[in-house]
Structures are given as structure tokens and as C-alpha cells.
Amino acid sequence: MARVTLESVNKHFGTSVAVEDFTLDIPHGSFLAVLGPSGCGKSTVLRLVAGFERVSSGQVLIDGNVVSGPSLHVPAEKRHVGIVFQSYALWPHMTVEGNVGYPLRVAKVRGEAYRSRVAAALDMVGLSGFDTRRPSELSGGQRQRVALARCLVMEPSLVLLDEPLANLDVHLRASMEDEFRAFHAKTGATMIYVTHDQAEAMALAERIAVMDKGRLVQVADPHTLYSEPATTMVAGFIGKGALADAEVLAPAEDGRCRARLFGMDVMLRCQANQPAGKARVCLRPEDVALASEGVPATVRRATYKGGVTEIEAVPESAPDVTLLLIISAAPMVGTAVKVRIDGGWVIPAP
Amino acid sequence: MAAPPATLGGASSLTASFLASWSSEKLVLALVVIFIGFLSIVPIGRLLVEAFFIGGVPSLNAFGEVFAQPATWRALRHTLETSIGGTLVAVVIGTLMALLVALTNVRGKLLLVFCLMLPMMIPPQVMALSWIGLTEPGGFFMRSTGIGTLFDTNPLYSVGGIILVLGVQSAPVVFLTLRAGLRAMPADLVEAAQASSAGRARVIRDVVLPLMTPALLSGASLAFIAAVGNFGIPALLGMPVRYNTLPVLIYRKLSGFGPTVLGEVAVLSVLLAVIAVVFIGLQAKLLSRRDFRATGTSATLLPYDLGRWRFPAECFGWLLIVVTLILPLSALLVNSLTPAYGIELTPGNLTLNHYRYVLFIDSVTRSAFTNSFFLAAGAATVLVLLAIVFGFFLVWRPHWLLRTLNSLADLPYALPGTVVSIACILVFIQPIPFTQISIYNTIWIIFAAYLVRFMTRAIRPIVNAYHAIDRALDEAGAMCGASLLERMRTIVLPLIAPTAFAAAMIVFLAAFNELTISILLWSAGTETVGVMVFNLKQAGDVLEASAMSCLTILLTVTLMAALSAFGRHLPSGVIPWRA
Numbered sequence: 041m042a043r044v045t046l047e048s049v050n051k052h053f054g055t056s057v058a059v060e061d062f063t064l065d066i067p068h069g070s071f072l073a074v075l076g077p078s079g080c081g082k083s084t085v086l087r088l089v090a091g092f093e094r095v096s097s098g099q100v101l102i103d104g105n106v107v108s109g110p111s112l113h114v115p116a117e118k119r120h121v122g123i124v125f126q127s128y129a130l131w132p133h134m135t136v137e138g139n140v141g142y143p144l145r146v147a148k149v150r151g152e153a154y155r156s157r158v159a160a161a162l163d164m165v166g167l168s169g170f171d172t173r174r175p176s177e178l179s180g181g182q183r184q185r186v187a188l189a190r191c192l193v194m195e196p197s198l199v200l201l202d203e204p205l206a207n208l209d210v211h212l213r214a215s216m217e218d219e220f221r222a223f224h225a226k227t228g229a230t231m232i233y234v235t236h237d238q239a240e241a242m243a244l245a246e247r248i249a250v251m252d253k254g255r256l257v258q259v260a261d262p263h264t265l266y267s268e269p270a271t272t273m274v275a276g277f278i279g280k281g282a283l284a285d286a287e288v289l290a291p292a293e294d295g296r297c298r299a300r301l302f303g304m305d306v307m308l309r310c311q312a313n314q315p316a317g318k319a320r321v322c323l324r325p326e327d328v329a330l331a332s333e334g335v336p337a338t339v340r341r342a343t344y345k346g347g348v349t350e351i352e353a354v355p356e357s358a359p360d361v362t363l364l365l366i367i368s369a370a371p372m373v374g375t376a377v378k379v380r381i382d383g384g385w386v387i388p389a390p
Numbered sequence: 391m392a393a394p395p396a397t398l399g400g401a402s403s404l405t406a407s408f409l410a411s412w413s414s415e416k417l418v419l420a421l422v423v424i425f426i427g428f429l430s431i432v433p434i435g436r437l438l439v440e441a442f443f444i445g446g447v448p449s450l451n452a453f454g455e456v457f458a459q460p461a462t463w464r465a466l467r468h469t470l471e472t473s474i475g476g477t478l479v480a481v482v483i484g485t486l487m488a489l490l491v492a493l494t495n496v497r498g499k500l501l502l503v504f505c506l507m508l509p510m511m512i513p514p515q516v517m518a519l520s521w522i523g524l525t526e527p528g529g530f531f532m533r534s535t536g537i538g539t540l541f542d543t544n545p546l547y548s549v550g551g552i553i554l555v556l557g558v559q560s561a562p563v564v565f566l567t568l569r570a571g572l573r574a575m576p577a578d579l580v581e582a583a584q585a586s587s588a589g590r591a592r593v594i595r596d597v598v599l600p601l602m603t604p605a606l607l608s609g610a611s612l613a614f615i616a617a618v619g620n621f622g623i624p625a626l627l628g629m630p631v632r633y634n635t636l637p638v639l640i641y642r643k644l645s646g647f648g649p650t651v652l653g654e655v656a657v658l659s660v661l662l663a664v665i666a667v668v669f670i671g672l673q674a675k676l677l678s679r680r681d682f683r684a685t686g687t688s689a690t691l692l693p694y695d696l697g698r699w700r701f702p703a704e705c706f707g708w709l710l711i712v713v714t715l716i717l718p719l720s721a722l723l724v725n726s727l728t729p730a731y732g733i734e735l736t737p738g739n740l741t742l743n744h745y746r747y748v749l750f751i752d753s754v755t756r757s758a759f760t761n762s763f764f765l766a767a768g769a770a771t772v773l774v775l776l777a778i779v780f781g782f783f784l785v786w787r788p789h790w791l792l793r794t795l796n797s798l799a800d801l802p803y804a805l806p807g808t809v810v811s812i813a814c815i816l817v818f819i820q821p822i823p824f825t826q827i828s829i830y831n832t833i834w835i836i837f838a839a840y841l842v843r844f845m846t847r848a849i850r851p852i853v854n855a856y857h858a859i860d861r862a863l864d865e866a867g868a869m870c871g872a873s874l875l876e877r878m879r880t881i882v883l884p885l886i887a888p889t890a891f892a893a894a895m896i897v898f899l900a901a902f903n904e905l906t907i908s909i910l911l912w913s914a915g916t917e918t919v920g921v922m923v924f925n926l927k928q929a930g931d932v933l934e935a936s937a938m939s940c941l942t943i944l945l946t947v948t949l950m951a952a953l954s955a956f957g958r959h960l961p962s963g964v965i966p967w968r969a
């Protein structure tokens with residue numbers, strides 16, 4: 041098991057800043073997903089932890105020992121960190137057995153110990169009997185399993201995964217997700233999993249770190265991230281919903297506050313210290329419903345989603361907002377409806 | 391679960407291991423940087439100092455003295471007129487053949503291209519010797535066809551002769567550049583012209599050739615640069631009629647007066663370098679423009695069906711090959727088999743004596759073969775190993791210093807070989823610093839000059855190969871705990887091996903066939919094959935020279951064929967004649 045700590049880490053390439061003031065503590069044995077739009081610096085964070093890049097400032101600690109700092113850099117080969125690459129990174133000139141056994145050969149493990157450990161790793165990923173194949177003779181999913189087995193055989197206490205499913209088709213992803221889950225359960229290793237796919241992150245991780253433009257925006261469990269986004273960026277990036285302007289009428293009480301939204305008085309969820317004043321509100325589909333009384337709106341679009349229908353409704357008082365509702369019987373496009381606001385989250389002021 | 395390794399145990403062991411590993415990586419890098427930096431900067435820098443400084447003070451007096459001599463101006467004019475003439479011949483041959491091969495449906499293109507490329511790999515002195523054999527009024531071909539009676543002396547010993555042979559030698563460069571351009575040409579432009587019912591000749595004239603102008607100019611400047619730096623052809627063909635180009639003038643001065651004229655020849659080499667640099671700049675500019683425009687290329691052009699003109703076109707192509715390549719080489723072969731000069735070769739008197747002589751009997755020619763072999767094999771080995779390490783850092787640990795070195799390494803190959811030689815003499819005529827050892831007048835100065843000269847031919851393909859390899863393959867090795875050296879051995883080397891092998895062969899071929907550099911650096915006992923062919927010819931032993939030349943051609947063609955067969959496993963661009 042390993043605990044990873046990043047303290048005010050900055051990384052720039054020339055003049056462009058890839059990671060900025062990144063502070064995060066990842067406890068022993070946890071499964072953290074790093075989520076964010078393309079180019080936000082996810083891979084760079086991972087490569088800093090792996091030791092492939094040096095920090096520009098700040099430091100990275102593994103189990104309390106500084107491994108990257110302003111004047112110190114433990115190279116990747118000394119970190120004993122398992123990595124699963126998006127491109128699999130299998131060596132084409134070695135067999136499956138050669139690939140999986142490589143960490144053992146480097147560590148001078150020989151003979152029976154070598155054979156049994158390679159066999160056990162291949163068995164765990166369901167590839168027993170594939171020893172003599174070449175990577176080129178395997179499917180994408182099998183290749184990623186080999187890469188996983190290579191990681192497994194190292195028995196690392198920390199495993200980094202950089203979009204390991206990005207090159208696989210949808211059907212394979214689900215089974216590989218199970219594979220990763222089993223890997224985590226079995227080894228108890230700390231896992232950091234980079235992805236830009238929120239469904240993947242939600243399905244796998246206990247905690248999700250959301251990044252934007254090189255900065256860490258929010259770290260939380262999937263449920264909190266969805267229901268209490270820290271910024272409008274998180275609100276827009278995670279899950280569906282609408283953002284609207286509101287006026288908080290009174291400071292928060294018991295995590296709720298009274299606010300004026302679309303010209304109506306409503307109760308919204310908020311942070312304990314939410315002051316009165318202007319604020320942005322995140323409205324998830326669960327927060328709104330069609331009713332006989334409520335915000336007048338027009339149905340702009342209806343999409344059948346199998347069993348339910350997703351409709352977009354535009355409030356008359358705020359034509360730039362598109363509310364998303366999920367209902368069982370859809371009204372016609374263009375009909376005037378009333379939307380009841382049942383909840384909503386006041387996004388904290390930055 | 392096994393215990394985590396000791397490296398994660400405590401801060402102190404981490405620090406210690408970091409120092410050990412990082413410093414070994416840095417040490418390797420530092421050595422390579424210093425070595426490549428030395429090879430690419432020091433000789434050329436030393437040459438510039440020699441030409442532009444007198445007694446440590448910047449001065450152009452040396453230029454004044456050299457330009458006061460009429461011989462300098464004559465050589466300059468000769469260099470320019472033969473190079474321009476040779477370039478024109480090369481452009482005509484190269485363009486015709488490129489159009490034929492790239493745009494039409496002639497048959498046997500593979501063999502045609504191989505033959506077209508051959509002059510590029512045949513050393514210039516051998517090319518010149520073959521042509522001399524063909525056009526010698528008393529020689530086999532001139533006599534048997536009766537043309538010989540028209541001439542008193544060999545017509546090739548003239549400006550026209552130099553231009554012709556230079557043109558033949560440089561035609562492949564034009565051909566290659568143009569064919570690459572034609573391949574990258576957007577097909578829809580031609581199809582649009584065809585759709586407006588333009589005839590074939592019109593399409594070529596109005597669309598293809600205008601579009602190909604940058605490629606053509608770029609190929610022409612490459613041919614020009616090569617011609618400016620050529621020594622073997624103007625030396626063998628011009629010296630008998632006292633017609634000197636700059637490289638020949640430098641050779642005559644140095645071989646006549648020795649190191650006392652070093653200052654003077656340094657100025658002459660700088661002059662030679664300036665001509666080359668101007669055209670390299672021009673060529674780079676044209677090339678960048680073509681690259682820019684070729685982006686977003688559509689499908690390759692369908693070859694024109696020549697219909698009933700196909701056979702005449704094929705005849706024309708092969709006739710060109712026969713005249714420019716097969717006939718001269720046959721003349722060389724005939725000479726090498728003729729028992730004695732002036733005797734007509736018949737099936738009865740054919741002899742292998744000259745081969746036996748140069749290979750086994752004469753100790754000087756024999757040692758020239760071993761010298762060239764070890765020089766070429768040594769340079770190939772050292773440079774490829776260097777390039778493997780350098781490429782690793784350049785591509786996977788980018789740094790401005792490495793990128794600068796990478797560009798600088800091109801310079802000694804782009805400049806004429808004569809310039810490199812003079813630069814090396816200037817550096818090595820003194821003892822190596824802190825030692826009493828001087829490598830001047832030993833075989834090691836030739837070796838050093840080869841390292842300088844051919845460095846980029848090893849670096850270029852290997853760096854390209856690194857770019858084609860996923861960096862994660864090395865990172866995965868690091869993740870497994872393998873040190874840099876271990877990764878080099880078990881991961882990087884196997885992946886880079888095919889390209890490294892090809893690069894080594896190409897450096898070997900270039901060095902083995904080389905004359906321009908060794909002719910200025912050789913001393914008794916350190917003759918190379920090139921020097922030997924040249925000296926034998928100058929001493930009138932044409933038949934022995936021909937036998938030696940045939941042997942080098944045999945080796946060249948064998949290695950080229952082997953590489954071509956192996957070429958399937960190589961990334962494109964590694965083998966020069968396959969472009």
C-alpha cells in the first residue's frame with residue numbers, strides 16, 4: 041500500500057503551464073479517478089507521480105518520502121510504481137511471457153519462482169496459455185490484459201492508469217472495468233486512474249479529482265460531485281443539468297436557503313456559509329418536474345430514451361437557460377408547460 | 391504480497407539510489423554531447439578561425455592574398471561552370487526519368503530505378519575512370535566502333551567531359567527529389583486539367599511541371615552542391631589538361647607544398663564552403679515551401695497509359711541507362727580483364743591477373759582494401775552506437791542543447807568533403823591536448839574525418855526511427871525497474887536494430903567508396919581504396935585501377951541489393967535510393 045501526496049506541484053513546459061498549484065493527498069489503498077477535459081493536465085499529473093517528468097516546483101511524496109522536489113528527482117525505475125498505458129506499451133519483440141516476466145527478470149527472479157509468478161499473473165487476467173503469443177497476435181482487450189498482468193507481477197503498492205480503456209470498444213470496456221476492480225480488491229494497491237469519461241470514473245472510483253486547465257477543481261466522492269459541484273465547470277462537466285442565475289434572499293440555514301429563481305421563491309441546497317446575494321444554481325433533472333403550478337416554460341425538444349423521455353424546456357423569464365426534465369409521458373414540442381423547482385444546488389462563489 | 395523493494399524504504403536510500411542512477415544517465419549523455427559537439431563544431435570552427443583570424447586578430451588579409459592569385463579566380467570560375475553545366479545535365483536526365491517512372495505505365499520500374507540510382511552510390515573516381523575507358527580513342531569501344539579514329543586524344547579530358555560525367559553522377563538526386571514531389575502532388579489538380587480536356591503534353595507542361603518547380607529547383611541545388619564538392623571527376627578528367635576546380639586546386643597545393651600552405655587552402659575551403667552554404671540555404675527554403683504546400687495530399691496519381699508509345703518510351707529509358715551506365719561500366723570491366731594496355735581483349739586472352747595483383751600480390755593495394763574496410767566498419771560502428779544513444783535523448787528527453795547539436799551535425803556532411811578534410815588537418819596537426827600524441831599522418835586522422843563527415847548519415851535515420859517508436863515502450867521498462875543501460879539493451883536496441891543496421895551499411899558504403907577526404911589525409915601505408923584507384927590511374931596503371939574499381943562496384947551493388955531486400959523491414963526514408 042502506498043500513500044501519495046502532491047504538495048503545491050507546478051509543472052510547465054517552456055512557457056505553457058500544464059499543472060498549477062496542485063495539492064492532493066491520496067490515502068493508502070484508495071481508488072482515485074482523475075477526470076477532466078482533454079489537455080487539462082491529467083496525464084502530466086500521472087507522469088509526475090510516475091517519475092517521467094520532473095516537477096517545476098512543489099513536491100511529490102510517496103509514503104511520506106519526497107520522490108520529486110525542486111532539487112531531487114527519483115527516476116521512474118526506482119519508484120516501483122505500476123503503470124498501465126493507454127497504448128498498452130507492450131514490447132513487440134517479446135512474447136506475452138517475455139512482457140509479463142520482464143519486471144521479474146530485471147529483479148533477477150529466476151527459475152520456478154519466475155515461472156509460477158508469471159503464470160499466476162496471466163491466470164488472474166484470464167490469459168493462461170497465451171504465453172508464447174506475440175502482442176501483435178492479440179486483440180486490444182487481450183493486450184491491455186497483458187499490460188495489466190505485467191503490472192500485477194510487479195506487486196506494486198501504487199498503480200497508475202492513463203486512460204487504459206480509451207483504445208477499446210464499448211463492449212470490452214465493461215469487462216475491463218471489472219478486471220480493474222478485481223485488481224484493486226485483490227492487491228489492495230492504491231490506484232490513480234486518469235480518464236476523461238465520467239461514467240468510467242463514477243463506476244470505478246471511490247473518489248474523483250476533477251481538473252480544469254491544469255488546476256485541481258474539486259475532489260469528492262461521485263455522489264457529492266454530482267449533487268454539490270464546487271464550480272460551474274464541474275457542474276457542466278459532470279452529469280446533466282442546467283445552470284441558471286438566482287438571487288439568494290437569506291443566508292444559509294441547515295444547508296438550505298431561500299432564493300429567487302425564474303421569478304419565483306424556491307428553497308435550494310447550499311453550503312453552510314452561503315451568504316445572500318447573486319449566485320449560480322445547478323439544476324439536475326431530479327430537481328425539476330412538470331406540474332400544474334410553477335415556472336412557465338416552453339418545450340423545445342423531446343428525446344425518447346427508452347421508457348422515459350428527456351425534454352428540454354426553456355423558461356419564459358430566462359430564454360438562455362435550457363432545463364432538462366425526465367418524464368414518462370412527453371408533451372408535444374412547442375407546448376407551454378409549468379415547471380416545478382424541487383431543489384437545486386447553489387454553486388459557491390469562487 | 392511481497393514486501394515493497396528497499397528503494398521505497400527510506401528517504402536516505404532513495405536519495406542514494408537517485409544519485410547513482412541519475413548520474414550514470416547524465417554521464418552517458420554528457421559523453422555523447424561532448425563527442426558529437428566536438429565532431430560537429432570544433433573542426434569547422436577551427437577552419438573559420440584559421441581563415442578569418444591572423445595571430446588572434448580578426449583579419450581578411452588571408453583572403454586578400456589568396457584572391458590576388460589568378461589561379462584562385464580561375465578555379466572559382468571552373469568550379470562554377472562545371473557545377474552549373476553538370477547540374478543542367480542532371481536536371482535533364484533526372485526530370486525525364488522521373489516523369490517516365492512516376493507518371494507513366496512503363497514496365498520494369500523496379501530495375502529501372504535501381505539502375506538509375508546506381509551512379510549515386512558509385513564513387514566519382516570510379517565513374518570517371520569508367521568513362522575514360524569508354525572514350526579512350528585507343529580503347530576497346532572506340533576502336534571496335536570506329537569512332538576512335540575521329541579523335542587524337544580522349545575527348546573526355548575537357549570541360550565538356552567533366553560536365554557530362556558530373557551530370558550523370560548527380561542525375562539520381564534530381565530524379566529522387568522530383569519523384570518524391572510527383573508522388574506528393576495532389577492528383578485532383580491533374581485530373582481537373584484532364585477534365586478540361588487538356589492533352590497529355592499540355593497537362594505536363596501547364597500543370598505538372600509548374601507544380602514541380604520547387605522540387606525541381608531543390609533537386610537542382612542538391613545536385614549543384616554535390617558537383618561543387620566533387621573531387622574525383624574534375625581531378626581525373628581535368629588535371630591532364632590543367633583544368634583545376636577549387637577542390638582540385640586545394641589538392642594540388644597541399645600535395646605539392648605540404649602543410650606550409652595550410653593557411654591558403656583554409657581560405658580556399660572557406661570559399662568552397664560559402665558556395666555550398668548559399669545553395670544549402672536556397673535548397674532548405676525551397677524544400678520548406680514544398681512541404682508546406684504538399685500537406686493534405688490526395689490519392690496518388692494514376693500513371694498515364696502510354697498505349698503504343700509504351701515500348702518506345704521503355705526503349706528510351708533503357709537506352710539512357712545503357713549509354714550513361716552500362717557502357718561505361720562495361721568499358722571498366724573490359725579494361726580490368728585486358729592483359730596489357732593497348733592489346734585488344736578477345737575471349738582467348740581474357741585474364742584475371744589484375745584482380746589477383748590488386749588483391750593478393752601488391753601489398754599497397756592489398757592494405758588499401760584492409761584500410762578502407764576497417765575505416766568504414768569502424769566509422770559505421772562508432773557512429774551508429776553514438777546515434778543510438780543520441781537519438782534516445784534527443785527524442786525522448788528533449789532539450790535545446792540536443793536539438794542544436796542535432797542541426798549542427800548536418801553541417802559537415804552538407805559541406806564539401808574537402809572542407810572537412812582541411813578542417814581536420816587544422817585540428818589534428820597539433821598533438822592532442824595534454825598528450826604528446828599527434829594523429830596527423832596516421833590512419834586515425836582519416837578515421838576522425840570520417841566520423842565528422844558521416845555522423846549525420848547515422849544520426850538522421852536513427853532519430854527518425856525513434857520518432858516512430860512509442861515512448862511508452864521505454865517508460866514501461868523504467869516502470870519495471872530497469873536501468874537506462876538495461877533498457878537500452880533489452881528494449882531500445884531490439885526495436886531500433888533494423889534501422890541501425892541499415893544506417894551502418896550506408897555509412898560503411900559511403901566511407902568505403904570515399905576519396906575526397908582521404909586524398910588529402912593519406913600518407914604512405916594509409917592509402918584507402920579511393921586513393922589507390924586515383925594514384926594507380928595517375929601513374930598510368932589503368933588496368934589495375936579498373937580491377938580495383940570493379941571490385942568496389944561489386945561490393946557496392948551487393949550491399950545495395952542486400953539492403954533493398956531487407957528494406958521491407960525498414961521505415962521509409964532510411965535507404966537513400968528508395969526514398
Ligand SMILES: Nc1ncnc2c1ncn2[C@@H]1O[C@H](COP(=O)(O)OP(=O)(O)OP(=O)(O)O)[C@@H](O)[C@H]1O
Binds near residue numbers: 080236
Ligand atoms: N512534453 C510536453 N511538452 C510540451 N507540452 C506538453 C508536454 N506534455 C504535455 N504538454 C502540454 O501540457 C498540457 C497538459 O497535457 P496532458 O497530456 O497532461 O493533458 P491530458 O489532460 O492528459 O489530455 P488528454 O485527455 O488529451 O490526454 C497540454 O496543453 C499539453 O499540450
Ligand SMILES: [Mg+2]
Binds near residue numbers: 082084
Ligand atoms: Mg492524457
